[in-house]
Structure formats: structure tokens, C-alpha cells
Amino acid sequence: MNEGEVRFPIYLDHHATTPVDPRVVDAMVGAMRGLVGNPNSIEHSAGRLAARAIECARDEVALLVGCDAANIRFTASASDAIGKALALAISRAVVARPKVAATRVEHPSLLARLDELAGQGRIEIVWLDVDCRGQLAGTAVSHALSSGIDAFCLMMANNEVGTIYPVDAVLAACRAAGVSTIVDATQAAGRLDLHAVSAMCDFLIFSAHKIYGPKGIGALFTADPGPDVDRQFAYAGTPDVPAIVGMGKAARLAHDLRSAEQPAMERLRNRLQAGLQSAIDFLVINGDVDSRLSHSLHISIPGVPNEAMLSRVGHQVAISTGAACASGAQGASHVLRAMALPEALADCALRLSVGRFTTETEIDLAIGIIVREARAILQAREEKFAC
Numbered sequence: 001m002n003e004g005e006v007r008f009p010i011y012l013d014h015h016a017t018t019p020v021d022p023r024v025v026d027a028m029v030g031a032m033r034g035l036v037g038n039p040n041s042i043e044h045s046a047g048r049l050a051a052r053a054i055e056c057a058r059d060e061v062a063l064l065v066g067c068d069a070a071n072i073r074f075t076a077s078a079s080d081a082i083g084k085a086l087a088l089a090i091s092r093a094v095v096a097r098p099k100v101a102a103t104r105v106e107h108p109s110l111l112a113r114l115d116e117l118a119g120q121g122r123i124e125i126v127w128l129d130v131d132c133r134g135q136l137a138g139t140a141v142s143h144a145l146s147s148g149i150d151a152f153c154l155m156m157a158n159n160e161v162g163t164i165y166p167v168d169a170v171l172a173a174c175r176a177a178g179v180s181t182i183v184d185a186t187q188a189a190g191r192l193d194l195h196a197v198s199a200m201c202d203f204l205i206f207s208a209h210k211i212y213g214p215k216g217i218g219a220l221f222t223a224d225p226g227p228d229v230d231r232q233f234a235y236a237g238t239p240d241v242p243a244i245v246g247m248g249k250a251a252r253l254a255h256d257l258r259s260a261e262q263p264a265m266e267r268l269r270n271r272l273q274a275g276l277q278s279a280i281d282f283l284v285i286n287g288d289v290d291s292r293l294s295h296s297l298h299i300s301i302p303g304v305p306n307e308a309m310l311s312r313v314g315h316q317v318a319i320s321t322g323a324a325c326a327s328g329a330q331g332a333s334h335v336l337r338a339m340a341l342p343e344a345l346a347d348c349a350l351r352l353s354v355g356r357f358t359t360e361t362e363i364d365l366a367i368g369i370i371v372r373e374a375r376a377i378l379q380a381r382e383e384k385f386a387c
């Protein structure tokens, strides 16, 4: 889209999902039109062509991750990859009921799977606390390691407040202690370098729809793609070739564009932040401002309940109260609770994130809309309390 051209609602919810890049759409349409064969039917050329397209997509994802294509498997989503990584890590553990450490701010799909496994008596969970910025609390990692854990789950960056975690240091400590590691790179892919992480972890998780690819397709990196990985993927069904081709194209674009795109993203995010701050001087920025994703802005506007804000701006600006799966739910998200954000700030929390196609014009318009509605809500509340 050209600068100056605005499509409503202005889309500022890239943590929830990203719009599909037109180049990805073209690749997928090409696959739908041109690749008629089943990639498992390698007896004929139509099947072999489809299988070849999957191999090319695997190469593109491997390029982004910095690994060999043999380490990459496609999954139905990041959530699916999380389930498979946990199953593999548990089956590889030497004890019958492994201890698995995880922060309290992991994605709900990981938390739900851990709860389920713990409920079945198959694992013991060791929870790691975060501080008020959503950052790992000082001694959390050493405390977990000294309690004899077998596996460690950590996201590279948080999907709600955008906090980036010191994954390299955690992976080094886990490796020294012989602890297996599952890293959720769903929000980090295309934004942070993955090469050092893939060199150090056992499992790495991705989703295409966070990198301008299609929804319903993800990937799992396994450092050791042994026969247990083959068994885990044995009954996956016929691969979704266009979706895989789309993920491959999205990964290639993420790899090629990342170094230019991230500074541009940061400029846009900072413009949004500065514009809101200068109009609302009591605005609070949540998360770790020294270590957060460049496109991410999590704020609270005290006195402006987020439900009221969303009901007023929802048709003009796409922003959210928290994680897509938690929005609409009553009360603060598990992330804000783990950060012990005061209720007065949690009730007014808004998650905003810019993206590849966001323009300065859109940012300026969004600032104007959010500020106008915040003032209107504050004024209405003042009048109500004055009566």
C-alpha cells in the first residue's frame, strides 16, 4: 500500500497475526494452480513436483533459522509444534516423570499442554517468575536449574508485552547442566536473529501467520531429528502444499528483509509511542522498554478502561487488550497477572504493534483516534462522577 493510502481499520495488532504478504499470496496461488499432485505420490511427476515444492519451502525456513533442512518439520501451527516438542522432550527424558521448567508468561497453548501433562502425572512443572517488566526474575533460572529440572521452556519474545528474553544465556546454562530446551520463537522469527538460538536449543517453534504467511501452518526445528521425530510426524496426513509454499516464501522474505525492516519498524513504533505520550502525559508503557520487540508497544492509559476504548475505536483501529486467545475474557491476562501489574493499569492495558505495511500516515491517524477517544472517555467519567 502507498504512503497516504489508508485502509480501515488501521491494523496495529501484528502480535495477533500479520496480513499475508502479497508475494506470499502469489506463491500460494501459483502452488494451488500449478501443483496438482499429492506430495506423497512420488510415482509420477505431478506428485514429485509437489514434493519438490515442500523441499524448497523447507530450505527457505532452514535459511531463516540457520540450520539444515533436515532439522525442519512442518506442523499445523505453532501450538501443534509446541505439543510435539513437549512430547519429544518428555519421551527423551531419562526419568519417568521429568521436571519441566517454564515461565508463567508462556503462550496459553504451552501452558495448557503443561497443565494437561502435569494432570496426567507425566511431568512436574517448575514455574519461573517474571518481574514487573515481564522479564525473567533475577535468580529464576539458577533456581530452576538447581532444583534438578530435565527440560526448560522459554519464549524468545512475549506475545503480549513484547519483552525479549535472554535466551542465549539461558540456553548456555541449560546446555552446561544437560537440560533439554524448548524455545518458542513464534513472535521472534523475522524480528530477531535465530542462528545462535538454533545452534544451542533442542526444539524451536514457529508459526507462518506471524511472519506475513498463511494461518494454520507452523514449523518445528529439532536439533536431533532422530527416529522418534519421524514417529511423532508419522500420521500427519497429506501435507497442505500451498500453505507450506506460503510459509517458505514468508520465511524467505523474513530472512531477506529483517535487517532493513526492523529499524523501520522501530521508527514507526517510536512515532506511535511519542505521539501518544505527548498527548497523554500520564500514559504508562508496560513491559521491558530496554529489551522489547521493535514493533511492539504495550500501554495503559489510567482512567480509560480498555473495554471502553476498544468498543469506541474497534472499527477504526485494530488494537487489542492482550493475547488474541485471551481477549474478550474478563480480567487481566495471565501475562499481566504474572507481572503483578496493578489492577488500575491492567484494566486499561492496550497492546499495539506495527507491521511491514504500516505507514506514517496510519500511525498519525491512529494516534489522533486513540487520543480523541481517550479524552472522550475521561470526560464522560468526570461528568458521571460530578453528578
Ligand code: PLP
Pocket: 015, 016, 076, 077, 078, 079, 080, 107, 109, 155, 157, 158, 159, 184, 186, 187, 206, 207, 208, 216, 217, 218, 324
Ligand atoms: N506462541 C506464541 C508466542 C504466540 O504468540 C502464538 C500465537 O499467538 C502461538 C505460540 C500459537 O501460534 P499458532 O496460532 O500458530 O498456534
